[in-house]
Amino acid sequence: MLELVGLKAEIDGKPILKGVDLVIRPGEVHAVMGPNASGKSTLSKVITGHPDYVVTGGDVRLDGVSLLEMAPEERARAGVFLSFQHPVEIPGVATSVFLKAAVNAVRKARGQDELDAAAFLRLAREKMKLVEMDKELLHRSLNEGFSGGEKKRNEILQMALLEPRVAILDEPDSGLDVDALRIVASGVEALRTPERAILVITHYQRLLDHLKPDFTHVFLDGRIVRSGGPELALEVETRGYQWVRDAEATA
C-alpha cells in the first residue's frame, strides 16, 4: 500500500533522509522509534509533501503510484493523513469551519456528496465522542489556546473524520499526561481497520503499550537501521538507542 523506496531528502541543502526503505500493507501498524534529530519527523513531512523539503532520490508510492509530483492537498485527498507533532494554531478560523472545509474537500475528491452544516455537525459530534473531546472546542479558533492534550485529540478527531487510507502519526503522545495518552491511544485503536495502514512515530514505549504495533523500526541518522516485531520496541526501551548505535558501528 505505502512504499518508501530508497527515499532521500534534504532541507536547505542538508541531507536528512539517507535512503529509507519501508513497506506498509493494509491493516498493519508500524512504529518508527528513534532519538531526537534522527529524521523521524522529516519522514512524515516528506511523505505528505511539505514544500521545505527536497526529495533527492528514491520514491514514495501509494498503491504503486508515486506521490512525489503531487501537491500536499492531492496527497491528502488520495488518503494520506498526517497527525502533526505540533498542530498549528490558526486564530480567526473556527474549528468547526476548518473541519467542515476539510471533510468536504476530501469527500468531493472521492466523488461523495458534500455535507451540509447539520449533517456535518452530527458527524463531528459522533466522532468527538471517540476522543472524548468537548463540543465547545468546535466553536473556538482552531487549536488556539487548546491544551497539549486537546490539540492531539483534535488531530485524531480529524483522522476519524477524514478516514484516510494511510495515517502517519508524528509523536501523537508528546506532551500528554497518562489519561490523555490513554484517550489518544484508544482513539487510534478504534480507527485501526483491515483497510487502513498506520505509521506511528514516537520516542517512547508507553504509547506502544496501548497501541500494539505489528512492526517496529529503529531510525538513526536518516535511515531505518533495524526492524522487528513489537519486542524490538521493548528492547529499545530497556537498552536505549546507544545499543543499536553500537551494534551498527560494529556491523
Added chain:
Amino acid sequence: MTGEELLGLARDRTGGATLADLPAARDEAHKYTPFARLLGEVPAVAATLRTTGEGLESTELPVRDAWSALAHGATVRTPASGRVDVVHELVGDGVAGGGLVVDADGDLLLVERFTGNAGLALPCTTIRVPAGVTVEHVRVVDADGRHAGRVTVEVEGGGRYRLVSVLAGGAVDRVEIDVRLSDAGAEADLHGLVVLGGSQHADHHVTVRHDAPSCTSRQEFRALVSDRARSVFTGRVVVRRGADGTDAGQLHRALLLSDTAVANARPQLEIHTDDVKASHGTAVGTLDDEALFYLRQRGLDADQARALLVGAFAAEVVDAAPEAAREELRADLQRWTNR
C-alpha cells in the same frame, strides 16, 4: 485639482472666511499620503455629499478649515441613543464636505457608511461621549472615489468609545482619527482594517490624547495588502503631564499578499508622565507557511487555504465590532476579498 483650487472652493462656500492652511507637502502627518495625492485628478468643482439617516437634522457647522467650510449647510446633528445608521453618498465628480455631529445621550451604536463613484469626500464626524455612556462606532469607507475623512471624539469620565474603521474604497483613502480622553476613567478601544488591491492606497492616522488620569486606550489596526497597494498606519499616543495611571496599548499588523505590496507603520508615543503603562507593536508579514501546509494536508487546495487565512485575519477585526453590525461587515469582507 490643486490645494489652492480647493481653498478657493471652500471660500466660495463661506463668503470669503479665512481658512486655515491645507496640509503642506512637508507636513509630517502627510508623509506617506501627500495632500496633493489625495486631491489627485479630481476636478475643482463642488459636488454634494448626500447624508441620509433616521433622526438627522440639518444645522450649521462652525467654519474652521476646508473640511468644515465645505460641509457648510450639509451638517447633521443627532442627539442620539440606540442605533443610528448614516449613509454619506458622494454625488458627482468633484469635491464635497459633510459633517456629522453626534451628541450621545445614552448608549449608542453609530454605523456610518461612505459610498460614491468618483470625486473626493472631505467628511468630518464629531462625537461627544458623555460620562457613563458607551458609543460604538462602525465607519466603513466603500466608495470608489477618494476619501479624506476626520473623526474627532471626546470621551468624558467613565465614558467608553469603541471604533471599527474600515477602509476598502477607492484610489486613495485617508482618515484622521483624533480621540481625547478628557476625564478620569475614560476608555477608547479603536480597531481598524484596510483591504487593498491594485494600486490602492489607504492611511489610518490615529491620535489618542490621554488628558486625564486613569484612562485606558487600545488601538489594533490591521491591513490586508495585495498587488501594488500600500497601507499606512500612524498611531500617536500623547500622555499629558499628570495623566497618571494611563494604560495605552497599540498593535499594528499587516499581511502582505504580494511581493510588491507595501505597509508603513509609525508608532509615536509622547509620554509626559512616569506612572504609565504603554505598549506598542507592529508586525508586517506574509501568510504563515506552516499554517498553509497544515490546511493543505487536510485537503484544502492552496487558494482555499489562503482565502481561509486571509479571511481569518480580517475576521478578528469584525469580531471586535458590535454584534449587531458584524453580519454586514462579514458580507462586505466577502465582497472585498473576492474582487
